[in-house]
Amino acid sequence: MSAYVRFLFGGRARRRWIHLILGGALAMPYVFVGQLVVGPATDSRYVFNDLLLQLLSFAVGLPLAAVTAALFPLTRSLEAGAVRSLCGVEAGLLAHGPARTRAAKGRTAAWFTLHLGFGGIISGMSLAVPPFAGFLTALPLIVWLGGAEAVELPESLDQPWVLALAPVAGMATLLALAGCAAVCGALLARWAPALLGPTPEDRLAAAEARAADLAVRNRLARELHDSVGHALSAVTLQASAARRLLDTDPEFVREALAAIEDTTRRTVGELDAVLGVLRDGDAPGTAPAPTLGADLDGLLRRTRAGGLRVTATLAADPEALPPVLSREAYRIVQEGLSNALKHAGDQVSVRLRIEVADGHLEITVENPVVCAPECRPGGGHGLRGIADRARLLGGTMAGGAAEAEAAGAGPVKTGAVAGIWRLRVRLPMKGPA
Structure with missing residues (x-):
């Protein structure tokens, strides 16, 4: 009732x-x-x-x-x-x-x-x-x-x-x-x-709007992870090396502190550029995004300032790359070096090779994998970001490590080299940029 x-x-x-x-x-x-x-x-x-x-x-x-x-x-x-x-x-x-x-x-x-x-x-x-x-x-x-x-x-x-x-x-x-x-x-x-x-057209338009919003969010996540994440990893390594050599090598400490200052200043500029592009598009007055041709030398210099030995082989002219490809390739190299900073330690060398083969730009980063006693939790987003960048450019990404213990070298001790991590990215010189 x-x-x-x-x-x-x-x-x-x-x-x-x-x-x-x-x-x-x-x-x-x-x-x-x-x-x-x-x-x-x-x-x-x-x-x-x-x-x-x-x-x-x-x-x-x-x-x-x-x-x-x-x-x-x-x-x-x-x-x-x-x-x-x-x-x-x-x-x-x-x-x-x-x-x-x-x-x-x-x-x-x-x-x-x-x-x-x-x-x-x-x-x-x-x-x-x-x-x-x-x-x-x-x-x-x-x-x-x-x-x-x-x-x-x-x-x-x-x-x-x-x-x-x-x-x-x-x-x-x-x-x-x-x-x-x-x-x-x-x-x-x-x-x-x-x-x-x-209507079906309305649902399609809504799905496209959600996809566009998700693409913007993913782009923001990739840019912030690659720029800020790399800067924090480099600053951490540089500060750690400077602390250990504070009493024995003051000149190195000064170089490390200068590199920290340069890294943080540059990262703030990149952060402003990322937020400015996402907020207002390519608005005038925002700093340009870093590219492989213009900023690779500075990236290598700041990475080496922390004590990491980087051997770079350039078999291609970075300044001749298309702007979009150069910008995305810079972020991929930056993330590859960030992974080396996190997992290889500061006493091993990293080999970087950039070349053009069969109409593709190939980026290879190799570094030993060290079993450090502490590992940063919550990681793993960098490789996903590299894969996203490669996919958007029509390329491919492959990364993996050959374990020393699996190869018959016996048990791996903490602080020892466990294997070689190899990151390889192939990007077409002309593709869906």
Whole structure:
């Protein structure tokens, strides 16, 4: 019983009733236009005095409402907002933008017609039924106070039992009104996802927007990881080496501190450039992104300042590379050296080779893998970023280590060389940059 009461008079039913009344209000201009057509067509001067002519005017106005909804794409956005607020339909089931395609406009026109049609009927009933129900409810009291002459009833209804049942009929009329409003509101709420929901084109556009947003987030993650992560690894190694040699080699300590200062200053500039590009695009005034041709020497110099021996073999001219390829190749080399800083220690050498073969730029980074007693947790994102960069450029990435113990060298001790890590990236010189 309580479920029926909530269905008829609950908060959701009342909000849907308001939604229907709004539909009736929106239908009034179209009804007035319909009266301008019906009046001359039927040679009637007072259309308001004839219920049949009013209904005919209402029927003539509904097609005009459908045409309006089809001509104005924003109708879908307005109607979807009203449905979300008043009909209790989940936002994910409704479209968020205007109707662009012919199918979407047709479904919006059908919905607008239904909304105004049901709304006009329920609005008319809401205006006429309550006074009539109130009269029936008060009829016995009116007759008792004023006598039978106070109300002129037809002879067939001028019976005592009619007066006794009049209040019951009045309450039943109100319940019928509430039932009609609840049913119409429930039907509109059920049909709303089908008529106001996203079309396949809308879903595709939303998926493309999500993909673009995810691409921006991934790009931000890659840039921050490669630039800031490398800088922190280099600064950590340089500071560690400077601390160990503070008393024995002051000249090296000065060089390490200068390298730390240069690394941090440059990283702040790169961070501003990354955030500026992601925030405003390639806005003027932002520092250019580092490239292999212009910034490789500085990257090697800062890496060597921490004590890491880097042997670089350049079989290609970095300055002759396309800008996009040069920028992404710089980040790949930077991440490869960062991995060497993290896992090879500062007492081993790293071999870097950059060459062009078969129309591809090949980058190879080799370094011994040292089993250090402490390892940084939460790592592993650098190789994923390199793979993403290579894939976006149409290239490939391969990386792996040959374990010394698996090769028959016996158990690996902490601090010993466990194997050789080799990172190899092939990028096409001309590809989907």
